[in-house]
Amino acid sequence: MAKEVTIAVDAMGGDHAPGMVIEGIAQARTLFPGTRFHIYGDEAQIKPLLEAHQELAAASEVFHTEEVVTSDMKPSQALRRGRNSSMGLALQAVKDGSADVAISAGNTGALMALSKFILRTMPGIDRPALTSPLPTLRGESVMLDLGANVECDANNLVQFAIMGAAYVRTVLGLSNPTVALLNVGVEDLKGKDSIRAAAEVLRASEHLPLQFTGFVEGNDIGAGVVDVVVTDGFTGNVALKMAEGTARLMTELLGRAFRSSISTKLGYLLSRHGLRSLRDHLDPNNHNGGVFLGLNGLVMKSHGGANAHGFASAVTSAIDMAQNDLIRLISEDLEQIPADSADTEAAGAA
Incomplete structure (x- = not known):
């Protein structure tokens, strides 16, 4: 029950x-x-x-x-x-x-x-992170951090990966989510030291309930290549705002195009059901609700400009997290990498 x-x-x-x-x-x-x-x-x-x-x-x-x-x-x-x-x-x-x-x-x-x-933050978590579902070609993915931490070290990124995977298991119902680090290339030698060090720890943590796939680039976010995209708060916030702006741009340009002539208006009438489906998929209110992960309690952040439907979406996600005991899941997953945390610090320092 x-x-x-x-x-x-x-x-x-x-x-x-x-x-x-x-x-x-x-x-x-x-x-x-x-x-x-x-x-x-x-x-x-x-x-x-x-x-x-x-x-x-x-x-x-x-x-x-x-x-x-x-x-x-x-x-x-x-x-x-x-x-x-x-x-x-x-x-x-x-x-x-x-x-x-x-x-x-x-x-x-x-x-x-x-x-x-x-x-306060949970034991084993240095900094809480903000995460939220994003619309993709495959349905939904999540990305974190979305702005809570401008600069992050390797330990932070590893912790974000664990928390993001637990969130996906709880809210999206995926038992073994795929996780990747956002980078400037998919090759192992690309990116900052902290990103490469975090990747080494995640590759070595075989008992975690997630599939670490390596690195992804910015164009992979919308494609839904992985279920969890991990990055620092500066990059994540820029990527999120860019995605939201692109969605509004597409909606506005399509509207202008279909209003431009009689023939395009007729085309809209023929394709309106598909366009409404696209609009609903891109509507931020249908993906509303960012959660602060890593605290000794669940905190859900709704968009300030959300409508009632958007706020309801955030509330239902919050209920899912509470019913599935997200805090406990994160704590159990963190216990799987006690030795790896020290390795991450050493790799980052190197």
């Missing part, structure tokens, strides 16, 4: 909060009716929205706070002033054990800073 999950929700984070948040968790609960929600934010705004969803209201508890982490608040300010905000209280609920996952569409930098301060 599936574990009943409690989600701590920052109702005030995001461009369209709290309306988008309440509508999103209502949609998610139709798929997981046993889920309960602890909702943090301005009760005067939240309660009227819940009245439109009686079943959700019965499964929810509202915790009032007027303090909010704003979109322009610096991480240092969030650490000083955000502990009693809707974001901070949702994270504290995970630490206290009253909730299984915290979710927010608010300020990413502030959420990462508060998450690290309140939950």
Whole structure:
């Protein structure tokens, strides 16, 4: 029987909060009716929205706070002033054990800073990483880190690979995912020392529940060559924004092309079902939800501009991770490479 999950929700984070948040968790609960929600934010705004969803209201508890982490608040300010905000209280609920996952569409930098301060990193993890599913020709892959760590050493990359593989096993349901390091070439001699050192450790770690395939290049990400792409946060964030921008470019150019003449408008009518399928596959709301991996608790980050459907996607992913005990999976996998970590440091220093 599936574990009943409690989600701590920052109702005030995001461009369209709290309306988008309440509508999103209502949609998610139709798929997981046993889920309960602890909702943090301005009760005067939240309660009227819940009245439109009686079943959700019965499964929810509202915790009032007027303090909010704003979109322009610096991480240092969030650490000083955000502990009693809707974001901070949702994270504290995970630490206290009253909730299984915290979710927010608010300020990413502030959420990462508060998450690290309140939950701390797992034993064996030096730095948490941000990961998210990406649309590919094969369906979905994940990439990490997407911006939490600008510079990474070999140990960080090995840890990211283990966490990313555990995430894929949990959320995408792949028992033995393929993993590769993003590099400037697929040859063994290409790339920085840290990347090559991480590759050596992953090749030697035969007991991990993953298939390390070596290196991939940027054009392999969209092709879905592997299930998990591992890189530093600087490169990962640039690649993610480039992919999102390319998707918007394609959508806009196709729209212009089909509006350019009567014949192209007729062509659109004949191909509209296929184009809608393409649009849905590229829509960020259908792949919404980045998770901070490596913390002593689950934290889900939704896009700030997500709509209700996008927020619901993030909530359902969070429920999957909690029901499949992602934290435990990562801990067990980390235990498979105790000796290799020292080798990674030595290789990086060399």
